[in-house]
Amino acid sequence: MKPLLLYGLLLASGTAVAQSATYQGLPVIKAHQPQADYRLGQDWVKGEWRIAPETSPDVLPLTLHAAKESVVFRTDQDSIRYTLKPGTTQRFYVLLDDGRYALTELRATGFAVEPLRFDKARPAAPLTIRYEAGQNNTFLTQLRQQYNLDAVVQGAQNDTERALRLLHWVHQQWDHNGSNQPTKNDALTILEEVKLGKQFRCVEYGIVATSCLNAYGLKSRVLALKTKDVETTESGAGHVLLETWLPDQQKWVLLDGQWDVMPVLRGKPLNAVEFQQAIARNYKDLEIRSLSGVSKRGYVNWIAPYLYYLDVKFDNREGQGLERTKINGKGSLMLVPAGAKEPTIFQVNNPINYCLYTRSLEAFYAKPE
Numbered sequence: 001m002k003p004l005l006l007y008g009l010l011l012a013s014g015t016a017v018a019q020s021a022t023y024q025g026l027p028v029i030k031a032h033q034p035q036a037d038y039r040l041g042q043d044w045v046k047g048e049w050r051i052a053p054e055t056s057p058d059v060l061p062l063t064l065h066a067a068k069e070s071v072v073f074r075t076d077q078d079s080i081r082y083t084l085k086p087g088t089t090q091r092f093y094v095l096l097d098d099g100r101y102a103l104t105e106l107r108a109t110g111f112a113v114e115p116l117r118f119d120k121a122r123p124a125a126p127l128t129i130r131y132e133a134g135q136n137n138t139f140l141t142q143l144r145q146q147y148n149l150d151a152v153v154q155g156a157q158n159d160t161e162r163a164l165r166l167l168h169w170v171h172q173q174w175d176h177n178g179s180n181q182p183t184k185n186d187a188l189t190i191l192e193e194v195k196l197g198k199q200f201r202c203v204e205y206g207i208v209a210t211s212c213l214n215a216y217g218l219k220s221r222v223l224a225l226k227t228k229d230v231e232t233t234e235s236g237a238g239h240v241l242l243e244t245w246l247p248d249q250q251k252w253v254l255l256d257g258q259w260d261v262m263p264v265l266r267g268k269p270l271n272a273v274e275f276q277q278a279i280a281r282n283y284k285d286l287e288i289r290s291l292s293g294v295s296k297r298g299y300v301n302w303i304a305p306y307l308y309y310l311d312v313k314f315d316n317r318e319g320q321g322l323e324r325t326k327i328n329g330k331g332s333l334m335l336v337p338a339g340a341k342e343p344t345i346f347q348v349n350n351p352i353n354y355c356l357y358t359r360s361l362e363a364f365y366a367k368p369e
Helices: 138-146 149-153 159-171 187-195 202-214 272-281 296-306
Strands: 026-031 035-040 043-050 058-064 069-074 079-084 089-096 101-110 220-226 238-246 251-255 262-265 286-289 309-313 332-335 355-358
Touching (some): 026 079, 069 101, 079 101, 138 149, 138 187, 149 159, 159 251, 187 202, 202 238, 238 296, 262 272, 272 296, 286 296
Parallel strands (some): 058 101
Antiparallel strands (some): 035 043, 035 069, 069 079, 220 238, 238 251, 262 286, 309 332
């Protein structure tokens, strides 16, 4: 089983830097340790590739965002460089200290995403989504004071900077663990359990970041993403983050607490739909703003499949023990692309019976009251 490729990312075709040694007609590089780094363009992935002589060929898949890209494969002893194009492969051997040769193949594919279409018309019947009013909310006051969040945002020049600082603070509170769930799905409970050493999923990053932003009057909502094949894939069909309404931008903006990122195009922060469009049409100009220095290539390659179905709750107020507002018995609103089916199953076995469906951007991205 090959590993450690966390993001399903990188590299690019044709020319190799000359190597002095060859084996069976291919270049050879040496390695003491079975781990290797590789770089695509300016992006390094370090320690994530395990050299596996038992697998032949040992294929490193690389996703390119240009017509050709430079690739460096580096062991603790040696390195080799190629310029790759989509659809091409290059092979070489890695010679380990025990005398085994690992036939390694760099396999380049081009990144391709189609921009999704949605209905821009107003819905026939308006759908009201409730947001936190932010006044005299004891839950948010406790969150703000108990965790000294005023120090986090001190000196922030605008709403955008304030949001990025709070997102970064949440990102730093624990390491991602996709198997754990808190005893209660609220920010105070999650953070208390983090103090006890627990680590949580993307869901909990979304919940805590949403509450922190709401504590400063930035109306926010947890946003669930689902892949196109949400009904048939058995795992990995969803990701959770958030969107916040930034008054200084007068628009909804996507934030990802697990990754600590905000997507931006030509200085304009993007919501989830705009982000998907920018990935498909404007990758070169797309910026991934992150106080943690997240790689644009790595994040875009990872997040792109999830930006298909989007859903938010109708009631986004903050607090514990609230009776949540529903519409026609449903607690969430799902935005569905034009021509796509309305999914009713999550990952083969789990009913999606909590959503109303819309194809209207106007309904999904209405300005919060």
